Amino acid sequence: MTHTRSLNTFCVAIAGGFALACSSPALAQPAAPIGVGPTYADLADLADPAELVIRAEVRRQARLKPERAPNVRPGYGRLYIEARTVSLIAGSAPIGESIRYLVDVPLDADGDPPKLKKQQVVLFARARGRPGEIQLIAPTAQLRWSEPLEARLRPILAELAAPDAPPSVTGVREILSMRGNLAGESETQMFLETEGEGPVSVTVVRRPNMAPVWGVSWTEIVDQAARPPARNTLAWYRIACFLPRELPSEANIARDPASRSQAEEDFAFVRQSLGPCRRNRS
Structure with a gap:
């Protein structure tokens, strides 16, 4: 612990x-x-x-x-x-x-x-x-x-x-959305701040006529094949319960308005996918 x-x-x-x-x-x-x-x-x-x-x-x-x-x-x-x-x-x-x-x-x-x-x-x-x-x-x-x-x-x-326990997430370090070659294609990468500087990244991939997919990587490698954490696991808790409600403007490092807007949309999508972090001890 x-x-x-x-x-x-x-x-x-x-x-x-x-x-x-x-x-x-x-x-x-x-x-x-x-x-x-x-x-x-x-x-x-x-x-x-x-x-x-x-x-x-x-x-x-x-x-x-x-x-x-x-x-x-x-x-x-x-x-x-x-x-x-x-x-x-x-x-x-x-x-x-x-x-x-x-x-x-x-x-x-x-x-x-x-x-x-x-x-x-x-x-x-x-x-x-x-x-x-x-x-x-x-x-x-x-x-x-x-x-x-x-x-x-x-x-x-x-x-x-566990030796590979997910680190504590403290915020969003930076997020960047990049458009693909096709209309409606994009990839957003979000890098999280953690205690102990353990690497955590979130990737959201959008392709034409397909539902967006996202996942979390707990290593130095940004992995498009990563999957969302299962609810009520430590990995889910680290992200769902400690991501900020809104994406900090300074963390959005894209310059053009379209990319910044896409990053904000993908951040909200991840938050919604994680679901609420409910607590009865408030």
């Missing part, structure tokens, strides 16, 4: 002699509404920056007083949790049988947090401080565990850990 964002942390001293427990506001997201589970993008958002993905059983919870829980979003409370490690789903850092962490949870209509004791949860975290202390990668980076959830999560973790 790779880190795709810079995280600013906050720490709260826990009474009773425990060391600092920390969390991070940078990826703060609410839990999904009741009855609405996390999407592929939700799970990838959580798994990508996590050093540890832990299945745990809550043993004890205590709500922090508001003055000791800064930056909690309205309608949420911060809990100090002691839990038993059930299994390490992903990660190599050593963790003990007992873990401690902070998590923000939605409050009910009476302003009370849910009772989590004996519930099993999935934690997206990194090791922090003394043995047994972990830091969630976001204040709400805890999901209720279930077999279907873990079954959906494991393929994402496997893709993230």
Whole structure:
């Protein structure tokens, strides 16, 4: 798993002699509404920056007083949790049988947090401080565990850990559309910005009386035979969830109006073909 964002942390001293427990506001997201589970993008958002993905059983919870829980979003409370490690789903850092962490949870209509004791949860975290202390990668980076959830999560973790995992896309470096010899024939090449400077290019080919075709290449070679990524895969997520909504004007390096217009049309075509990147943790 790779880190795709810079995280600013906050720490709260826990009474009773425990060391600092920390969390991070940078990826703060609410839990999904009741009855609405996390999407592929939700799970990838959580798994990508996590050093540890832990299945745990809550043993004890205590709500922090508001003055000791800064930056909690309205309608949420911060809990100090002691839990038993059930299994390490992903990660190599050593963790003990007992873990401690902070998590923000939605409050009910009476302003009370849910009772989590004996519930099993999935934690997206990194090791922090003394043995047994972990830091969630976001204040709400805890999901209720279930077999279907873990079954959906494991393929994402496997893709993230693969040596040839697609790099994180951060934007469009440049795009150029070139007209062919026949009317209605063109090829558009789009080169994406990535973390770590891994090569990613998108090619759109149009031929007379044929539907446009496009594909993604994850190597230095621009490949006309490349195909679009399958939905709900890491390759799809990298592009569908991080391409800008509109093509930046400065990235369009064609000079003539027709070529610039074709590049914009092909960018919109790729965006539409990818489909929406839905998230329930907004």
